[in-house]
Amino acid sequence: MTHDVVPRPFEEVPHALLRKRVRDIASGVEGELMAVVRENVSAAPAREHWVKLAYVRGPSGREISTAVANIKAV
Template sequence: MHEAVPRLFEDVSHALLHKRVRDIASGVEGELMAVVREDVSDTPVRERWVRLAYVRGPSGREISTAVANIEAV
């Protein structure tokens, strides 16, 4: 049986936090709710971390995208 690797994350400060932004990948505009550094490793031996931005769109649903895809509106 394959054991799941626990997902770890930590909050990251960002200049656009709680401001209106656009995700250039999807075109969604909304408020930047959080930026996190998340462990997406597939094994505990080799860590792999990514920085994700969480944007709350007009529907109230949050999407995640790469931090590099965020721009101020």
């Protein structure tokens, strides 16, 4: 019996600003950094394309995603 490994579409990575107040410089949204993940955004499994995304919970309670490079401490 063989066990195929199913690739994970994302993996959480540590970040110094997790659970801290941040600003997304691209949108201007300020909120709490909830997570940073490496996410496979490729449409084809044979050609993976991984990016690091930050998830920020704004004042409305909704989370937005943005490039990690866009995150600045407030």
